[in-house]
Amino acid sequence: TLESMGFALEVHPTAVGDFRDDGEVVAAYYDEMRDLVKRASGASRVFVFDHTIRESGNTNLNAAAGGAAAPVPRVHCDYTHDGAPRRLLQLGDAGIFSHLKGRDLSADEVAALAAGRFAFINVWRSIDADRPVARNPLAVCDENSIDDDDKFLYELRFPDRTGENYSLKHSDAHAWYYYPDMTADECLVFKVFDKKPDGPRFVFHTAFDDPRTTDASPPRKSIEIRTIAFYDDKP
Template sequence: MNAVVNDWPSAQTLPSVRAELNYLKPGESRPVSYTFDPPAGVPWTTGAVAPQRVTIRDGRPLAALGEFSLDKSGFQLLGHRSALSDFSDEAVIRSVYHEESAQLLRKATGAEKVLVFDHTLRDSALGSRANAALREPVRRVHNDQTFVSGPRRVRDHLPPEEATERLKHRFAIVNLWRPLSTVERLPLALCDARSIAPEDLVPSDLVYRDKVGETYSFLHNPAHRWYWFPKLRPDEVLLLKIYDSRSDGTARLTAHTAFENPADAPDAPPRRSIELRALLFWSAAQAT
C-alpha cells in the first residue's frame, strides 16, 4: 500500500458534499456476506456498520487535469460510448459488451491479455441482493478482492499451466463501471488509493453456492480522500483497481461504495449501472 496522504491543497477548493458512508464498525469479527438466500436464521450480512459523515469532492476538475489514474489513485474516468444500447439480453452482453470492454481495457492499460470473467447489472429500484440477474447498489465501503483472493482468480479462470506462468508476472483485476442512464441518485464514491493505510483493510468472506470468496471491508480513517463524478453519463466509464500484484508504489486497490448524495432530488430516477470485472495480464517484458 502507498503511504497515507494528509495534505491535499489542490483538492481543498473543489465542489463537495458531506454524506454518510457505511464503514465497518471497529472490533467486529470477520464479516460474512451471502450472494444467495442464506440458511434459515443466518443473516445476509454480518459485521455492523459505523456510518461516518465525510467530505466527498467533485473529481471532474482533477480528472480533466489528468490527476487520476489506475496506477496512481486506483481509479480513472474515461469517455467511451458503448456499441450496445440495450443491456437486457445476457447473451448479447457477453458476446458484444465483454469483448468491447476487453479492447478498451487493453488500450487504457497496455495489458497483453484481458480476460473478462463476470458482470453485474444493478438497479436501485428493481434490484435485490436475492436476484443474481439484477442486484441493488452496494452501500458499504468495500473492495471486491483481497491480496489473498486476487491470485485465486487467476487459478479460477485460466488453465493450470498458464495460470502458473501468469502468476510469475504482473497481473491485475480491474472493474469497468458504466451507468446505463445519467446518474442522479446513489452515485459511486471512490477513495484515492494514496490515502488508504494497510490497517484500514478487513478481510471479509463472500459466500457463493460453490465457494467462499474474500473481499475487503474498510475501517474509517480520517485521512481517506473521497471523490465522485456528478451526473455520470452512459458515454463515460469508471475504471477501478481491485487488485494489482505490483508492490512498488503502484496503487494496488481502492475502496468504493454507493452513497446518498443529500443534494440529489428525492424523486430522481433510480440508478442503473453495469459493472464488469476483468483480469489483466502483462508480459514478462512489460512487467519489468
C-alpha cells in the same frame, strides 16, 4: 490515471442497445470493455469474466440473467492480497483463458500466468441513455490516503467457493472521489487488485447517498464489468 490513482474516468460510447439482453452484452459489450481496459491499463491481454446489472430501489443482492441487483452501499474492495491469486487459479480451472491457445490451459500454464503481473480491473457505467446518474452514484477512495491498519478482511460465501473482500475502518484521512452526473457515454475504470507492489493496488469503492438527490431523482441503472489483465512486465 490507473497507474497514479488506481481509477480513471473514460469517455467510451457503446454500441449495445439492450443491456438486459445477456447475449448482446457478452457478444458485443465484452469486446468493447476488453479494448477499453487494454488501452487504459497498458495490459497486453485482457479477459472479461463477469458482469452485473444494478438498479437502485431493488433489494436483492444477486440477479439472474437479464435481471438487476441492488447497489452495494458498503465500502469494499473485491479482492485481497491472498484472495486475488486464488481467484485467478479458480478462473483458470473454469477454462476462461481457453481462447489464448484455442484449448483449456494446463495447471502449469495457468500457474505461469499467475507468476507474472496481473490485475483485476472493473468498469462501471450507467445504462440509462436518457438521464445522468443522480441516485446512488459510485465513489472511489484514493489508496494513498489509506493506512494498512485501516483494512480488514471479510469472507463472502458462495455455493461453489468462498471469496475474500477488504473493507475499511473509518478515518477522516480517507480521500473519496466521485464523478457527478455520469452519462451513459462515460465509464469509471478502477483496479481492485494489482500484483505490482508499487503504485495503487486496491481501490475501495461504494455506492452512496448523494446529498443532491431528491425524491424526483431517477433510479440508478448501471452495469459493472469484471476483467483480469495480464502484463508483459514482471511484478
